[in-house]
Amino acid sequence: MTRARSSLIDPGSTPYYHCMARCVRRAYLCGEDHLTGKSFEHRRQWVVDRLQALVSIFAVEVCAYAVMSNHYYVVLHINSRDVESWSRDEVLQRWTALFAGPVLVQRYMSRASLSSSELSRVDEYVDEYRLRLKSVSWFMRCLNEYLAREANKEDGCKGRFWEGRFKSQALLDEAALLTCMAYVDLNPIRAKLAPTPEQSDYTSIQKRIGKTAGAADIKQPSMLKAFQCQGQNPDEALPYILHDYLELVDWSGRVVRADKKGSIPEGAPPILTRLEIDSDEWLKTMSWNNRFYRAAGRLKAMKAYALNTGQQWLQGLHICSRLFKAC
Structure with a gap:
């Protein structure tokens, strides 16, 4: 059942949201049309450039993103504290x-x-x-309307470019945020568009790795929300250590590919243990959009979110109870 966007995006429940927009019919955001031979690869940079421009204006921060051929994913954080001080x-x-x-x-x-x-x-x-300026809906509107106008102008056409406004999922706790960010960063690898995270073009993980590689003083791209190890105030940074996250994404990418033919390698990065995430359920959750709909998080957080948004039931409650152990 369709619900009003205002009832789905509730900063009081969580400041983190996973959003996705997909092109209508056979419209191309990026990639190459094999029927006509026309390439739209240059449009990937449009998405990244527009995200960077909007981050400098809105009190909305980008935690992760991946630009695919006919859709993109982005994980956003609402920085309510900053906007109130303006x-x-x-x-x-x-x-x-x-x-x-x-x-x-x-x-x-x-x-x-x-x-x-x-x-x-x-x-x-x-x-x-x-x-x-602290609204995810307005942020996504300013992103999607700009991309649609530019694409229609280049294609010499009019009409709808996106299937709808955008889809959103509330990320209710640190475990859900970590899982979703890794899912987004691994999209090109799962689609067999790149063999490693550092070769995954137009993703946040590649941007972070490129900035980190060989640097004595780790500084992340200004368009991305910082990790804790960068000297940020813990209240202003993502609740993880950068190196742990990079190790986790690399481990998850290897296991997702290897799991199709063999078993899960022994051992797991420390962050999985700290967040009490079940390894087997983690691997299944790399098919994120097939498991969650409106929100994701530990069972207690999911039930509280349903109550706050006036819903009696949420898709994924059973999965969350198995994936994220109760605290």
């Missing part, structure tokens, strides 16, 4: 970098003299824009 001018500067805004806002930005009632109206706009 001044009136900063909010308006950020919003008007995307939209011109009403005449009154344009006058304020041009430093025209305004009456007290006009300033009050400007502040109402600021309150509205502040909410939008």
Whole structure:
């Protein structure tokens, strides 16, 4: 049953969301059309560039992304604390970098003299824009509308480019976030488009590895949310160590390929033990979208999310109870 986006994205339940958008019919986001021989590979960079531009404007951070041929995945974090600290001018500067805004806002930005009632109206706009700048829906809208316009302009056509707005899943705890980020980063490997994470073009894992390789002082790309080992305040960083995460993704990628013919190699990265994730269930969950729908997390978090969003049942409750052991 279709539900309103406002009931699915609840920052009070979790600031982390997994989103996916897919092209309609045979439209190509990227890749090569084997029927016509036309390549759309250059469009992959459109997605990355637009993500980087939006991250510099919104209070929404990118944790992971992967750009595929006719769809893309992105894991987002809502940074509510930052947006509340922005001044009136900063909010308006950020919003008007995307939209011109009403005449009154344009006058304020041009430093025209305004009456007290006009300033009050400007502040109402600021309150509205502040909410939008921490909205996953507005972030995804500004991403998808831009890509659709650019693709239609290049193709010389009009009409729908995406199947729908976008699909979203709430990631209710650290275990769900870790699982989903690894799933996203491993997409090109699972699709046999790349043999290793460092060769997975247009993914967050490749961007992190490229920045980390050979560096004495590890600095992650500015467009990606940082890991704890980068000297960040723990409250502002992803709840994992970068090297542990890279090791985990590499291990998961090897096992997913090997598991089709043989057994799971002995041993597991420490982070799996710390988060109490069952190894066998982890491997099955590399088919993420077939197991979860609206949300993912430990059983207690799933039940609380269902209650908060007015749902009596969520797909994946049994799977979550097996994958993520109760704390």
